[in-house]
Amino acid sequence: MGKVIGYCRISDRSQKTDSQVDQLQAYGVDEIITETVSGVSADKRLYELIEQMEEGSTLCVLRPDRLARNTKMLLEVVEKLEEKSIDLVIVSLGIDTRTPVGKLVLTIMAGVSQWERDELKIKQKNGVKSAKKRGVKFGPKPQFEEEGLQWAMQLYQENHPVSYISKVTKVPRATLYRRLKERGITRQNKQQI
Structure with missing residues (x-):
């Protein structure tokens, strides 16, 4: 079994990582990586960490918002982990992909996220149809009268x-x-x- 690496993130220097570090240590991680960066930033040390982690190791976080701002971003991180055969533990949700139930929960989350995206596309398409029926014009406005x-x-x-x-x-x-x-x-x- 590989190393269990804890990851904690804060958004700015006014916050402290102490609570996250204490909880991750109590969980029993082998090593803790901390960083200060916005949740929406695409330039996180997290991605370097994932690239450096060995197959069979585990990434452990307290809450999903430490990895990503929304479900779509979280699933992108999960996909990167799966590509490298790295497991994920999200302590607050009880998700542990080293277990069949943990894998199932993540699969359900992925399914719900895809369903939400599909529903949004349908709503947008229906909204555009309805607006066109009412005479709403789409596209850039002409620069001439x-x-x-x-x-x-x-x-x-x-x-x-x-x-x-x-x-x-x-x-x-x-x-x-x-x-x-x-x-x-x-x-x-x-x-x-």
């Missing part, structure tokens, strides 16, 4: 160069050509300028 488009089409009919029209009206060339085609507008003088 409808009056600018009318002016651009008028300038086009007066045979002004398209580059000039786009510059002064802020109507993109593609938009101008599309609207002209939709309305069947052509230049008075067929010569392209």
Whole structure:
């Protein structure tokens, strides 16, 4: 059986690791790694620690929020651990992946997290459909007003160069050509300028 390494994290220097260290020592870890970094930071010493840990060792934390800010991030850490055949103990939840029940609980957490993501996608999709039915437009707002488009089409009919029209009206060339085609507008003088 490999080493059991305790990991404790605080978000800023105003906090203390003493309580976490005491509880991890009471749990019986072989070594404790501490760091001060925000829970959302992607640049944690934790990731270096996982890379350095040997197969068959165990990472032990008091609470899941010491590893990650949310379930999705926690499951990403769990995946890294699984890739390296490292077990995980989360003391406050009674999760110990060295046991079948601990593995089951993490599998259930992963399933619930995936279900939540799928449900959110469905809600977003339905919300977009509903908004489109009500006439809500999606995508970036045009940088030109409808009056600018009318002016651009008028300038086009007066045979002004398209580059000039786009510059002064802020109507993109593609938009101008599309609207002209939709309305069947052509230049008075067929010569392209």
